[in-house]
Amino acid sequence: MLHTFAVYVDNKPGVLNRVSSLFRRRAFNIESLTVGHTETPGVSRMTVVVDTDEYGARRLEAHLYKLVPCRRVDNITAAASIARDLALIKVAATGEARTHVMQLVDVYRARIVDVSPESLVIETTGTEDKIDSLLEVLRPYGVVEMVRTGRVAMARGASSARRSVAPPSRPAPVAAESGGDVSHGSV
Amino acid sequence: MKRTGAQILWESLVREGVTDVFGYPGGAILPAYDAMLGYPIRHVLVRHEQGATHMADGYARASGKVGVAIATSGPGATNMVTGIATAMMDSSPIVCITGQVGSKLIGSDAFQETDITGITLPITKHNYLVTSAEDVAPAVLEAFAVARSGRPGPVLVDITKDAQQASCEVDWDAARPNLSEALDEALPGDGDARDAIALINAAERPLILAGHGVMLSGAEREIVALAERGQIPIAVTLLGIGGVAAAHPLNLGMMGMHGEAWVNHAIQEADLLIALGMRFDDRVTGNLTTYAREARKIHVDIDRAELNKNVRVDVAIAKDLRSAVDEWLPHVVAPGTRAAWLARIDSLKGDSAVRDIQNLPDDGHLYAAHVINDLWRLTHGEALVVTDVGQHQMWEAQYYKHNRSRSLITSGGLGTMGFALPAAIGAKIACPESEVWVVVGDGGFQMTMAELATVVQEKLDINVAIINNGYLGMVRQWQEFFYDKRYAATPISGPNFAKLAEAFGIAAATVTRRADVNDAVEAARRLKRAALIDFQVEQEDSVYPMVPAGADLHKMIRRPSPIVETAAD
Ligand SMILES: Cc1ncc(C[n+]2csc(CCOP(=O)(O)OP(=O)(O)O)c2C)c(N)n1
Ligand SMILES: [Mg+2]
Numbered sequence: 001m002l003h004t005f006a007v008y009v010d011n012k013p014g015v016l017n018r019v020s021s022l023f024r025r026r027a028f029n030i031e032s033l034t035v036g037h038t039e040t041p042g043v044s045r046m047t048v049v050v051d052t053d054e055y056g057a058r059r060l061e062a063h064l065y066k067l068v069p070c071r072r073v074d075n076i077t078a079a080a081s082i083a084r085d086l087a088l089i090k091v092a093a094t095g096e097a098r099t100h101v102m103q104l105v106d107v108y109r110a111r112i113v114d115v116s117p118e119s120l121v122i123e124t125t126g127t128e129d130k131i132d133s134l135l136e137v138l139r140p141y142g143v144v145e146m147v148r149t150g151r152v153a154m155a156r157g158a159s160s161a162r163r164s165v166a167p168p169s170r171p172a173p174v175a176a177e178s179g180g181d182v183s184h185g186s187v
Numbered sequence: 188m189k190r191t192g193a194q195i196l197w198e199s200l201v202r203e204g205v206t207d208v209f210g211y212p213g214g215a216i217l218p219a220y221d222a223m224l225g226y227p228i229r230h231v232l233v234r235h236e237q238g239a240t241h242m243a244d245g246y247a248r249a250s251g252k253v254g255v256a257i258a259t260s261g262p263g264a265t266n267m268v269t270g271i272a273t274a275m276m277d278s279s280p281i282v283c284i285t286g287q288v289g290s291k292l293i294g295s296d297a298f299q300e301t302d303i304t305g306i307t308l309p310i311t312k313h314n315y316l317v318t319s320a321e322d323v324a325p326a327v328l329e330a331f332a333v334a335r336s337g338r339p340g341p342v343l344v345d346i347t348k349d350a351q352q353a354s355c356e357v358d359w360d361a362a363r364p365n366l367s368e369a370l371d372e373a374l375p376g377d378g379d380a381r382d383a384i385a386l387i388n389a390a391e392r393p394l395i396l397a398g399h400g401v402m403l404s405g406a407e408r409e410i411v412a413l414a415e416r417g418q419i420p421i422a423v424t425l426l427g428i429g430g431v432a433a434a435h436p437l438n439l440g441m442m443g444m445h446g447e448a449w450v451n452h453a454i455q456e457a458d459l460l461i462a463l464g465m466r467f468d469d470r471v472t473g474n475l476t477t478y479a480r481e482a483r484k485i486h487v488d489i490d491r492a493e494l495n496k497n498v499r500v501d502v503a504i505a506k507d508l509r510s511a512v513d514e515w516l517p518h519v520v521a522p523g524t525r526a527a528w529l530a531r532i533d534s535l536k537g538d539s540a541v542r543d544i545q546n547l548p549d550d551g552h553l554y555a556a557h558v559i560n561d562l563w564r565l566t567h568g569e570a571l572v573v574t575d576v577g578q579h580q581m582w583e584a585q586y587y588k589h590n591r592s593r594s595l596i597t598s599g600g601l602g603t604m605g606f607a608l609p610a611a612i613g614a615k616i617a618c619p620e621s622e623v624w625v626v627v628g629d630g631g632f633q634m635t636m637a638e639l640a641t642v643v644q645e646k647l648d649i650n651v652a653i654i655n656n657g658y659l660g661m662v663r664q665w666q667e668f669f670y671d672k673r674y675a676a677t678p679i680s681g682p683n684f685a686k687l688a689e690a691f692g693i694a695a696a697t698v699t700r701r702a703d704v705n706d707a708v709e710a711a712r713r714l715k716r717a718a719l720i721d722f723q724v725e726q727e728d729s730v731y732p733m734v735p736a737g738a739d740l741h742k743m744i745r746r747p748s749p750i751v752e753t754a755a756d
Contacts, residue, residue, distance in 0.1 A: 014304075014316075017305075017308070018308065021308055021309060025309045055495045055499070058491075058494075058495065059491075059492050059494075059495070059496060062490070062491035062492035062494075062505075063492045065491070066312070066337075066490075066492065067313075068312075068313040068329075068333060068366065
């Protein structure tokens with residue numbers, strides 16, 4: 001089954017590589033992974049979705065904690081949480097088709113963010129299901145390009161404040177560089 | 188006062204209590220070497236950087252302290268890889284320092300540049316690339332903290348040449364490591380001590396499985412107390428040997444692929460396994476679907492990721508072993524049923540003694556098992572033995588009865604041939620008062636024998652016993668059992684080992700008959716410098732019992748009995 005982890009890591013070069021390398025090394029398959037800044041300076045948050053069983057999820061959590069730059073791991077699979085994915089979809093639509101596409105965009109509460117004579121770019125945010133379904137209905141009109149962020153997730157209510165993540169107290173030594181700056185990375 | 192990054196490196200090591208390092212110089216680490224002369228540290232010049240890492244590892248395993256290896260960039264660093272992986276698999280705390288090309292050159296394929304932090308990422312607990320003098324102290328101090336904390340292991344610190352040369356002030360207080368507490372925080376779902384105690388006291392046929400963690404956590408006494416209080420027998424893993432005295436009546440001996448037959452049978456018949464600081468490696472479980480099916484299981488390991496990995500357990504406790512067992516002790520009782528269980532195990536010994544090669548009549552051949560048994564007797568079981576990997580390693584585990592913790596050092600998890608000689612050098616430097624014996628095959632010895640020069644240069648009193656069977660014996664055994672005796676690439680020649688030793692300035696003897704074992708061993712023991720004995724043993728002997736890889740633990744290949752008929756002609 002799919003497990004969703006919120007992983008808090010020090011924002012240092014190479015950290016993304018350490019995390020993704022752990023998944024590869026332990027033969028876990030990443031369904032999606034997103035990274036971004038958090039409310040705490042110096043700390044990044046990853047949302048990682050992995051297909052594994054309950055024991056695998058526990059072991060993965062334990063392995064993540066063994067990474068020195070990893071500060072906290074929450075398995076938010078079972079927690080009531082909000083999960084969102086963002087997609088940009090370019091559809092080749094002219095003439096009458098264009099009107100149909102614009103109606104669909106309305107129905108799905110998506111937005112048109114770019115218009116050219118040959119195509120439209122649609123932006124949509126929502127659950128993966130909703131985006132999949134929008135994609136399905138747009139396909140007949142000709143989807144020429146698409147990009148998705150992958151899932152970001154957050155537990156509802158106050159539960160994510162279970163443990164707070166303090167900012168790094170001193171500029172720690174530069175961790176091994178091979179994965180680029182985590183705050184901009186995404187696998 | 189300003190210091191160079193190189194000076195800060197040595198001062199950091201001294202502050203960590205380091206007195207000995209094992210290394211090999213080169214361009215990118217030269218500033219560090221130059222600064223070394225100003226610090227009270229013994230540097231052991233190795234003959235290959237793999238040797239440096241095994242020495243640091245042997246040093247750590249013998250003493251419990253962190254071992255340190257140092258090398259230059261590029262080939263110096265890559266030569267360390269095998270030793271780092273060995274230390275990782277066996278949870279041995281070492282810190283490896285490597286030089287790196289100047290920070291401006293990183294990524295340019297400069298001379299002797301390799302991405303050693305990238306290469307060692309999956310085989311270290313953590314690693315650092317240090318590109319400024321300011322970062323040297325925090326990185327090195329944190330490296331030691333990481334290496335020894337939790338489940339110990341190797342850490343690598345890669346320091347660019349310009350970071351070694353630049354100068355800065357150091358604030359030692361600010362440099363102190365500040366590891367995230369999250370590392371040790373309990374997660375929900377942790378097993379409860381009360382559940383463990385209830386299972387232990389209710390069991391009729393409990394068995395303790397003791398591993399390397401017993402030594403790493405210093406729980407030797409607690410384990411014995413648990414066994415005695417509950418009248419619970421103990422089986423040990425290869426790396427658990429010595430953690431519980433072999434002579435203790437409740438210690439059954441080694442489990443697993445080449446474990447004693449009755450130990451494996453006891454595991455299969457037990458109704459409770461209490462796994463302490465071991466990790467259910469495939470070499471000890473055999474076929475997992477038939478493994479200990481009758482038993483409930485308690486597993487204590489400081490590494491939570493080991494719990495429920497290979498074997499699903501009833502109570503999983505992620506905790507330092509010593510404190511976990513300590514918590515149970517006052518509540519453990521011995522129900523009346525235990526005597527019957529101990530008697531049952533005794534009866535499982537069956538014909539094992541008759542099959543034991545020790546109890547077969549002398550047929551004039553020199554058997555490795557006899558050599559090891561004699562070595563045990565002549566050293567009063569008190570030597571610190573460092574073994575390599577292969578048949579001789581298993582015979583040592585079977586026939587040298589270790590009563591002392593940390594008195595057997597061997598590469599278990601990675602099974603690294605070439606480990607023994609360099610690891611013994613590290614062990615001897617850590618424990619100069621110990622009588623150190625290397626037990627090594629003719630194959631593995633030829634992988635790292637250049638370190639004999641290190642033994643001589645450092646004037647070390649190390650004894651080397653080569654168990655010379657003219658084969659890569661363990662592989663030959665697999666070919667004999669499972670590949671129709673097709674001995675592809677396993678017959679191995681070697682030099683005249685005695686003459687080789689003499690060329691290094693090491694006293695040597697060659698032994699071909701059992702009658703000569705005594706004198707050769709005694710002569711080596713009397714000599715207060717290095718000695719080497721080439722024991723030319725029976726070439727096609729095999730290690731028994733054997734659980735074929737992946738087979739059921741109780742289905743062992745036993746020694747054909749009696750051996751005399753097959754071997755004498
Ligand atoms: C570096 C390395 N290469 C290959 C192996 C595979 N291997 C395991 S045991 C063995 C044979 C060892 O031969 P020897 O050192 O003569 O010891 P023996 O088994 O004969 O006692 C080999 C090749 C290994 N463990 N390590
Ligand atoms: Mg051999």
